[in-house]
Amino acid sequence: MAQFINRFARLPDALFARVKATPLSDSRLLLWNQALAQQLQIEAWQQQPATLAALAGDGHLVGSEPLAALYAGHQFGVYVPQLGDGRALWLGELAVADGQCAELQLKGAGPTPFSRGADGRAVLRSSVREYLASEAMHGLGIPTTRALALFASSQLARRERWEPTAVVCRVAPTFIRFGSFEVLYWRGETALLKTLADFVIEQSYPDCQSAPNPYQALLQCVVLRTAELMAAWQAVGFVHGVMNSDNMSIAGLTLDYGPYGFLDRYVPDQVFNHSDDHGRYAFSQQPRIGLWNLYCLGQALIDLIGKDTTLAVLGQYEAHYQQAWQQNMAAKLGLSEWQPDDAALVEAWLALLAEQGADYTRAHRLLAYFSSTEAAGPVRDEFVDRAAFDQWAQRYQQRLQQQALSDAERQTMMLAVNPKYILRNYMAEHAIQQLEQHQDDSELQRLAHLLQQPYAEQEEYEAYFAHPPAWAEGIHLSCSS
Structure with a gap:
């Protein structure tokens, strides 16, 4: 069973402010990351109402030492002398197996001394996006903070509009930043x-x-x-x-x-x-x-x-x-090793994608089915100007014929690094709308499951590989998103 050791809390008080969470009203658990909980040896927490309440900011975990960290930073190139955790609360550091440690932090648990007059809350839409993105990036194999739990509330906060609030419990080896x-x-x-x-x-x-x-x-x-x-x-x-x-x-x-x-x-x-x-x-x-x-x-x-x-x-x-x-790009294009001329080949590929407005994820995924000796395969249909693609494809075929990999071996290599599923903005937006308008979390649950294995063929989720709908172009995001 993991226990708190809280090494950061032993540092000088000038680095943080000790502060307690301000509970949300009627918080409810939306998502629980069972795989991460098992890794942290805290899977039993899901069955403990008082513990879950503390992870939503209502109560205290035995051994935790809540605090908000001090930091500053350059925002859009301009130095801001004091920022700090204005809506985040460090709960403590867990010691888990094999000498590994993990810090727990609540985002949206109320004001801190660094809130600069703000309410310290996170809205539901930003919290959904944080949870899904954290786990999507983890599924892709990209270093990231993680998300352990997502809690929703009927309590409202004013951003671009009045909207429901939430708390994300997130996890990282450390939350220290530049x-x-x-x-x-x-x-x-x-x-x-x-x-x-x-x-x-x-x-x-x-x-x-x-x-x-x-x-x-x-x-x-x-x-x-x-x-x-x-x-x-x-x-x-x-x-x-x-x-x-x-x-x-x-x-x-x-x-x-x-x-x-x-x-x-x-x-x-x-x-x-x-x-x-x-x-x-x-x-x-x-x-x-x-x-x-x-x-x-x-x-x-x-x-x-x-x-x-x-x-x-x-x-x-x-x-x-x-x-x-x-x-990374050699692997994405199925090149067993990088050669000097490959930079020009990759740049030409990216230029072709840009000129044709091709879908980045679909094009790379479908390129795995390209033949080094025969017709181009399904990726060709991603391009409006087929002749332009054919011109690049001829160069690509010549390059593939220079290496010892068979098409089957190359395909396996490419499918392991080119995801079939990513968290497109329209997907997150749809899940948020279902939650806000209908109290329906089914789409949220589907996405959380789908994004755990972004490289795998998941027939029941094939629709998520399709081109995004036209309305996705109109999605605008802010720091509150």
Whole structure:
């Protein structure tokens, strides 16, 4: 049975504020992640009403020490000196099997000292999207925070409109973010910053302790993980939507799901956040912004590492990203190894997708059935201009004939990395509408089940592989979404 150890709560009080949750009225459990609960050795919690109530913010878990963490960050490129957990509440850290630990956090459990006058609530639509996206990304094999439980309430909160509220209990090895260091750097709290860095190294990067400069080694690890995360987002067509530095995980996790989305049509400059007027966080900009945010972290650590060394470590990002991106794209196209000319082949493929407005997920999935010797197969029907596709396909066939993989072997490889199902925005929107308008959670339950195995053929869910409906183009998202 997992027990709370709460190492973060042993750090200096200046890093957080101790605060209790403010219960919602009549909360009810919508989703419970049994697989994650088993992993955390807390599956019995589902059968304990008092424990479930505490996970919704009503009551206390034995051993937990609720607190809201302090951090700052660069939002749309502008430094905001104090942010912090304004609607999130850290419950504690569980020690589970094999020395692994997991922090529990409630999102939407009421105001904290960092709420800046807001109500500290999360609305149902954003909470549904957070739960589904967390588990969708986990199913895709992309590092992410997880979702343990989703609770709904009839209590209302005002956003763009009055709407029902909810609480998500989310889980991560750590919720520390780049902004946790930035706030201490800009306040000149060098000793406290060093304490936090030592804690992160001990908690998340213990191998760095034996390095000549553990803080340099820490930054190197974060640079590598962030580069790999950006490459994974690009490979699957995920747009985070609000890549502020305070939304960047020190552990290289996908953190803080807001106005995110997965690409339908391949639009390189796709923006899902309706507040992002200049496209700062467009799909095509994410690798660059990942590096920009790492510079914010590097600046915060500079007194512990030194300027020249910090810049040298940050300079490794591009090579890490390119290597990870090439590996991902080689696998997506069924190439057994990356060759120098493959960059041009992949760029031509992506340009073709963009020019033709082809569906990113469907095109990659159907490409697995392409023949290296015969007709192109079903992927050809995804393109309006068949001649343009045929021109690229000829190059692709020639490339496939240069490797030893059979078509069957290549197909198996490609189906394992090109998902059949993603969490398209229209799917989440439909589930939310059913909940809000009809108190019907059946669609939510279907999606939660479907997204556990996005690479598998699931005949009962074949409709979710279809092209999205026309109305999906009109979905607009905000940070409240």
